[in-house]
Every structure is written in structure tokens, then in C-alpha cells.
Amino acid sequence: MNTPHDLRSAVRGQVWLPGEPGFDAARRPWNLAVEQPVDAVVEAVDAADVAALVRHARAAGLSIATQPNGHGATGRTSGSILLRTRRLDTLEVDPAARRARVGAGVSSGRVQAAVAPHGLTGMPGSSPVVSVTGVALGGGLGWFSRAYGWVADSVTAFDVVDADGHERRITATSAPELFWALRGGGGSFAVVTALELTLHPAPALYGGRMLWLADQAPAVFDAYRRITATAPDTLTVWLDLLHFPGGAPMVAVDVTYLGDPAEARDLLGPLDRLPAPLSDSRRPMSVAELGSITAEPTDPSAGLSRAELLTTLDDDAVRTLLNDPIEPLLSVQLRHLDGALARPSDTPHGPLGEPYALYLFGLPTDPARAEAVTAKQRALADALPTSGRKPFTFLNPSESVADAFTPDVVARLRDVKRRHDPHHVFRANIPVEG
16 A cells, blocks of 8 residues: 555545554454454544545545544455544534534444433444444444434435545435435445434334343243233334343343333333343433443454344244253343334335244354354254344344345445446455355
């Protein structure tokens, strides 16, 4: 690639090159199990700096991989410049219009903290530290997706730098095909520097986690299936089989309800008729506190994940999940879908016909453990009624766009890529090229 002087003269942000202090830390992804080789790291200071970098890369025949902080990294970055966008941290909230302009480096938790005092919510996922832009580019399955659809459904505009290094505003009318692709097709098409997000009313929220020892899992599953069979779109219920290192196996239910706490307790009655849980954190809460429900790590760590979409959660599926311990997995999570997710969506994913998402996670503490984790994930996936596709936002490093989208959608995404980035300036975590 070009000399360090060339790259440093092209941008105003900080540049790290191989062998320099801080380079390894700068290129490190969130998932420490992923090795991320790059030729340089650039932390842009603003959209104009991004545009200058893109023009430099295009002229030099280089590619750019964009990440705010490395969530979703797959290691497909060899020979690229890694662009960090965390300093693109603009956040503008218009409560009257129920709209927010969110910079590419802004986390979901920061948006929630800003909009909560106005009785509004963005489209948060389970972790408050993930960037809103990263989630939206992957489609995004969040706490309120049953009520409002994919996270990407709430995006009304993107500020981008295109493959020619031009700053542009992309909407459904200004560039309909590119707008469609950006709402869930990944980062293959442009660098998103900010997006405009519709905010939704959230005057009241009830949420939290109930936790039992694993011997209650059959009864918890029974209650979970009864609740999700008739749940209104404003109620989201996730079930987690958990086995933390050194601890006893447990089962948890995580809930949010956009409404009155008394209504939530009525809807969740089957859970309250079970034996008393080890803990119960359910309470009226602010939308800014959503990250406390699952309490996911807020610092980088290593992990191996696999996601599937289930066509049913019948008796056979439950027996498959409960017949054997989940070890060596740390967690087996079921997310209830349906609701708005099953309705029409002008995104690459479109509507989801599958009623549940399954997320399998383990810790690769050593090579043997890593192999055991992937074998357990594979065995469970093979034994369960999966549909054969996965949410794009949950794809792991071994998977491709073909695992998330239909062949027609993949072909359409690749056509958008050919027209908007024919020289492959942009390299996504999960590239549409394959």
C-alpha cells in the first residue's frame, strides 16, 4: 500500500500502521476470538475526513472496512484499511417530530438515554454499547421489533460517503435501490456517517429478568409457550438456558412490555404461577435501562455464536433443547418474533414467517473447547426445526449473505453493489460478493 506519509497526509484523523504503538489495540475487534488483519487503521474525525479517506483509497486501489468499535467483525479484512467511525458522534433529537439524527459512532444506549425523558424510544437491541448504525445495517432485531419491525424499518435516511468519495443523503426517493440495500444488507455499498431514525412512543415500560434453577426449565418452557402464543405486539419475551462457568445450570425469562405494569403482570401470569424464582428484576423502568435486563458484557471478549430461525417450538423442539445439558455452551436463547416482524417490510429481509429466533453462544477458552462449542451448536441446529435462513445481524464469521437472504435478494444486493461500488472500495463484515 502507499507509504505512511501518503495516508497521514490524506486524513486529519489518527492513523495507526503495523509495528507502531497502539496498532494492535486499534485493529482489535469486539469479539476477541476473531483475528482481524489490516494494513492500517484510521479513526476519522468527521464525514469530510471519511470522504478524504475514500478518495485516497479509490485512487490507490485499496479497500476500506468500516467499524465503529468492531461488533460483527468476521476477520475478512486482509489488505484493507480499517476505518473507525466512533468519533462521528453527533446525536440530534427532535421530540416533536419523533426523529433523531444519529452519528455512525453513537451507541444504542446513548440514544435511549437522550430520548427517554421525552417518553420516546429508539429501536434498542439487548446491548447498549452496540452502534445504532451497525445494528440498522444488519436489519436489527431489538426489544421492540415485535411492535415496530426491524430496526432498519425505522430508518428514514442515511448520510453516506459513496465509492467516489462524495457525501450524499440517501432516502427512499433520492436513491431507492441503495436505500433498500442499506436497510439491512450490510456495509458493502457505502460508508454510513449518520442516519435518521423514527422514534416511537414509550410512555411506560415494564421489564426485567426472572431466573430459576434448571430443574424448573420444563415448566418455564410451558409458561413461555402459552404466553407467546397470544402475546400482543407490545410484549416481548425471551427465554434463556444458561450455564455459567463454575455455576449451576439455570433458566431465565427476559421481558419487556410497552404499557402499564398491571397489564404486563396479567399477561405474564403463567410465569408468576411457577415456583418462586431465584431472582426477579421485573419492574417499571426507563427505556434507558434496557441494557440491565440481560446484562451483556460491555467490554470486548471472545465468543462463538450461531443463530437459527425456528419454524415452530413444539413438544419435540422443547425436548431437544432440554434432553441434554447445554454444556459446553454458555447460553441458548430463544427470542419470540412474530408481530410487526411478520408483516411487510421493504428491507432485504422482508417479513419473517418464523416465530422464534435461536441464538447459541459459547466461550472458546482453548482450541478443544472451541471445537466442542461449534459441535454442540451444529448438533442442536441439526436436530431442531430450522427454516434454513438466519437473521443477517446474527451471522457469524463462517457464514455468508446466502445464509440470510433468498437467492433473488442476494442477486439484487449484488446488483446494487456493482452499480454503486464497482471497484470494491468497501469491504463489509459480511460482504454481499460472497
